[in-house]
Amino acid sequence: MSIRIAPSILSADFGRLESEIFEVASADFIHVDVMDNHFVPNLTIGLPVVERLAQISPVPLDVHLMIADPDRWAAKYAEVGAASCTYHFEAANNPLQVARDIRSTGSRAAVAIKPGTPAEAVFDLLTEVDMVLVMTVEPGFGGQEFMREMLPKLGALRKAAADAGTDIWLEVDGGISVETAPEAVAAGADTLVAGSSVFGHLDRAAAIANLRVAAR
Ligand SMILES: O=C(CO)[C@@H](O)[C@H](O)COP(=O)(O)O
Ligand SMILES: [Fe+2]
Numbered sequence: 001m002s003i004r005i006a007p008s009i010l011s012a013d014f015g016r017l018e019s020e021i022f023e024v025a026s027a028d029f030i031h032v033d034v035m036d037n038h039f040v041p042n043l044t045i046g047l048p049v050v051e052r053l054a055q056i057s058p059v060p061l062d063v064h065l066m067i068a069d070p071d072r073w074a075a076k077y078a079e080v081g082a083a084s085c086t087y088h089f090e091a092a093n094n095p096l097q098v099a100r101d102i103r104s105t106g107s108r109a110a111v112a113i114k115p116g117t118p119a120e121a122v123f124d125l126l127t128e129v130d131m132v133l134v135m136t137v138e139p140g141f142g143g144q145e146f147m148r149e150m151l152p153k154l155g156a157l158r159k160a161a162a163d164a165g166t167d168i169w170l171e172v173d174g175g176i177s178v179e180t181a182p183e184a185v186a187a188g189a190d191t192l193v194a195g196s197s198v199f200g201h202l203d204r205a206a207a208i209a210n211l212r213v214a215a216r
């Protein structure tokens with residue numbers, strides 16, 4: 001199985017975002033954290049910036065919406081060019097409808113769960129989404145410590161998806177590095193978000209290559 005790497009631009013230099021994105025062009029996706037200071041206690045970027053990033057990025061965008069009311073907003077991010085659009089289960093009034101709205105645009109739909117949310121919460125959605133994102137930190141900030149106690153959720157999701165006759169991607173986000181990537185992959189992750197462990201290195205391409213080797 002080939003592992004997908006998605007550098008999170010939360011740890012990039014926002015003053016030179018375009019060149020930062022080109023420095024991680026060897027990645028499979030660019031992970032874009034959208035935070036609204038309501039669902040999480042942090043504020044980043046919104047729809048107009050994501051739209052422009054989608055136009056200039058050499059690799060597809062994996063947009064992670066940490067926002068209230070994804071029922072209203074999620075499909076709009078897909079419409080402006082997010083190849084994959086992830087909303088939080090905890091924030092959605094109608095999680096099933098949000099997934100369907102995203103998919104109706106042609107983008108991949110993904111649902112995320114915070115550390116306090118059990119994997120079972122999204123079992124009913126597994127045939128309606130393309131990916132589940134298991135948070136391995138509390139959402140809101142980069143550079144936090146990896147919560148390895150979240151890893152059993154991956155096995156549970158993999159089994160539930162197989163039981164439901166569907167094949168989905170499983171992404172982990174938070175504290176992923178060359179040390180923790182092997183654990184996440186062994187537990188069932190196939191898509192790794194990495195913020196500080198990519199943008200914390202001057203040579204971003206080497207950091208991505210090192211993650212790929214570690215994940216193998
Ligand atoms: O969604 C989030 C944080 O809420 C992430 O995508 C972070 O940006 C990951 O950063 P690192 O833990 O890899 O530094
Ligand atoms: Fe994220």
